[in-house]
Amino acid sequence: MSIIVDVKKYLALDSAPKRIKEFLSIDVADHAYLPKVEDIKSDWVAYIAAPAFKLIRESLGKDIEAFASIGTGSGIDVLTGIELLGAKRVGFTDLQKSVVATAAQNVRNNIKDFKSIEFEFGNGDLLQPIQHGKRKYDVIYENLPNVPLASNTKIEDKRNSGHYLEKREEPIPQFVHEQMLDLHYLALKQAREYLANNGAVYSTLGGRVPLSAFIKLGELAGLSSQIFTYSWKVQAEPKDVISGYxxxxxxGLGPFHFYRAKDLQKAFASVPIHESGCRAFEIEKSLEPSKLTASEAYEAFKQGEIIGHTVAVLKSSLK
Incomplete structure (x- = not known):
């Protein structure tokens, strides 16, 4: 499947992009997540990652040297890192070979001067496919799935970006597993070996568990974490995702938190993105009366309600 992306609209730019083409031609592999280019408020990169990347660039006051994406999918997050962060070296991974090959083609084909960018990529588990490269990155981005595949489902049977293979050899703290944050924990643990001095991992996390759980997640992975930005989005693929939760x-896991979209819109109406991280716990508290369990949210969805969830960008750095 192929899509065309209007970058100025997709990334909310004031002018034409400098480093990537104005209109991206993106091929999406069969098992990769399909970007929501026609519904930007449901799209993780455009609506959640891009504002965070702009804030990172603003706070640093300069371009970064190296950017990595864990579980890139179509590669559109890598192109966003090149455009908004100015990365000159990019690394990216995904589980399946066909997904990574397609992402690599997308990245190369949509950069204005692809010879100016150095690439490191491979298929496999989390950051391991690029472990023999230069390794150190200023920004590592991840938006990994939380919901395990049903035991009778093969990963080849469906687009699997919203799901993952649950069986892992590594020990995972019980607390992490109860919050369904397994892959995020493993990614953070691996990332410690890949971070440049003053580098950070930016995890985009659906706020279906308390914000305090995200801070503890970073601590358990051996990093120092803070809420960088806090926002909300409509739940994409609600039938599969909400029912999965x-x-x-x-x-016995959870409980998990969802909200009616109208309640989220009201709570975040006057919160600028650059203040959202500092005000995250305040906003979370204000939403307490309107939260729904996953079961309640699924029933509301079946009755025609638009369901959403909060989203935290967790910044994790070396201690």
């Missing part, structure tokens, strides 16, 4: 909730 409801199933896990019934199995």
């Amino acid at each position: 409801a199933t896990q909730e019934e199995a």
Whole structure:
């Protein structure tokens, strides 16, 4: 499948992009997540990552040297890192070979001067495919899935960006597993070896668990974490995702938090993105009366309600 992306609209730019083409031609592999270019408020890169990247660039006051994406999908997050952060070296991974090959083609084909960018990429588990490269990155970005695949489902049977293979050899703290943050924890642990001096991992996390759980996640992974930005989005693929959380909730995990979109819109109406991280716990508290469990959210969805969730960008750095 192929899509065309209007970069100025997609990344909310005031002028034409400098480093990537004005209109991206993106091929999406069969098992990769399909960017929501026609519904930007449901798209993780455009609506969540891009504002955070702009804030990172503003706070640094300069371009970064190296950017990495764990689980890139179509590669559109890598192109966003090149455009908004000015990265000159990019690394990216995904689980399946066909997904990474397509992402690499997308990145190369949509950079204005692809010879000015150095690439490191491979397929496999988290950051391991690029472990033999230059390794150190100023910004590592991840938006990994939380919901495990059903035991009778093969990863080849569906687009799997919203799901993952649950069986892992590494020990995972019980607290992390109960919050369904397994892959984020493993990514943070690996990332410690890949961070440049003053570098950070930026994890985009659906706020379906308390914000305090994200801070503890970073601590358990051996990093120092803070809420960098806080916002909300409409739940993409609500039937599959909300029901997936409801199933896990019934199995004893969670509870997980969802909200009606109208309640989220009201709570975040007057919160500038650059203040959102500092005000995150305040906003979370204000939403307490309107939160829904996953089971309640799924019933509301079936009744025609638009369901959303909060989103935290967690910044994790070396201690």
